[in-house]
Amino acid sequence: MRNPATSIRDIPAALRHCFTRSFLLRLGPRVLEVGEEKLTSACQLHLAMPSDLDEQIARLKDCQLISEEQVKRLCFKAREILLEEGNVQHIDSPVTICGDIHGQFYDLMELFSVGGFCPDTNYLFMGDFVDRGFFSVETFLLLLALKVRYPERITLIRGNHESRQITQVYGFYDECQRKYGGSNVWRWCCEVFDYLALGAVVDGRVFGVHGGLSPNLHSIDQARALKQEVPHDGPMCDLLWSDPDDIQGWGLSPRGAGYLFGPDITKQFAHNNALDLIARAHQLAMEGYKLMFDRTIVTVWSAPNYCYRCGNVASILELDENLGQEYKVFSAAAIGPMSTPAKRPPADYFL
Structure with a gap:
């Protein structure tokens, strides 16, 4: 059984180019626990982050949904950024x-x-x-x-x-x-x-x-x-x-x-x-x-x-x-809600 990775050098070379240095340093001790196959998949997802993020923002500003695959990629990239920030920014x-x-x-x-x-x-x-x-x-x-x-x-x-x-x-x-x-x-x-x-x-x-x-x-x-x-x-x-x-x-x-x-x-x-x-x-x-x-x-x-x-x-x-x-x-926007909630919350709305 191999020892856990303790530095960037221990992380497979193919993965070093996918993420920020800070992200890799945080991940280092756990990289072999996660497994190279899963990390390679994550790397591919990272590299596939669409270049049309501005287009997605424009859609969302119009209150239009983006695709499920785009949500997946967005959440993955967001987690990488947030991991670097820590608990108190x-x-x-x-x-x-x-x-x-x-x-x-x-x-x-x-x-x-x-x-x-x-x-x-x-x-x-x-x-x-x-x-x-x-x-x-x-x-x-x-x-x-x-x-x-x-x-x-x-x-x-x-x-x-x-x-x-x-x-x-x-x-x-x-x-x-x-x-x-x-x-x-x-x-x-x-x-x-x-x-x-x-x-x-x-x-x-x-x-x-x-x-x-x-x-x-x-x-x-x-x-x-x-x-x-x-x-x-x-x-x-x-x-x-x-x-x-x-x-x-x-x-x-x-x-x-x-x-x-x-x-x-x-x-x-x-x-x-x-x-x-x-x-x-x-x-x-x-x-x-x-x-x-x-x-x-x-x-x-x-x-x-x-x-x-x-x-x-x-x-x-x-x-x-x-x-x-x-x-x-x-005050509230002049344009009102144009949808209905999936179901009304069952309890006090001041929670």
Whole structure:
């Protein structure tokens, strides 16, 4: 039995040209476990990544599906890019920060009309791309295609809905089945979910996370070791599910996952990590955003008229080169949904 590969030299020569050096170094210790045959197939898939990615983006911008084979290739390439980024992505200002989208494709296009389209604008999306809305497939695939096309200009972090369990209940799984006639697209997208970062830091001073804080995480660096399918509890679950509240210390969350945390917890975490602001999503804000705790934390909500019934406006947060903040508020797109969900979510739509 051969020893596991420990350097790029141990990886078959035919495969070295297919992937980035960083990707190969990460893969190195596992290359012989994976097997050369599977890696060769992956290499062929990588090289077959279509040169017409811009054409696919144009189709998706028109809310048109791309082929199942194109989805497969897109997801494979996205996983390679995301693997290099790790759990906490460091990004530079200026950047525009966005909250939940939830499959509201035409409202995502309205967001781009307000904030500028990628790559003209540098974006951070804080998760919950799918479920609830009628166009989760088109929404997520467009954002993923933009990530592959402009990896340095768009950052995608994981929300609590980027989960196998949640998407099987709240619409994304059923939508994939209905639009592609099977579960392959759902499965490939879920594999991408596992590679999404859990947070992002802008200029070392603004922390972006989907949900909130955890009693088991005192520094941002501790989040780097977390990477897996979202568990029912623990620090990874807390980052995706927790909410700020007007309490002292920690409290039980009515969501059944994560925690409530108060201004004392927020300010201590910000102090420990030299942060000016914590930006998060996860909670409906009727006015588009909500600042709390002496402006140390903000909820950014980017799905106007949430679930096509809530009547709220949405917002994006623009940070300039000096981290100056400007909130841009927008309403639902004039064009409405032209489809129906595969089935209505069976539970509370504020989950």
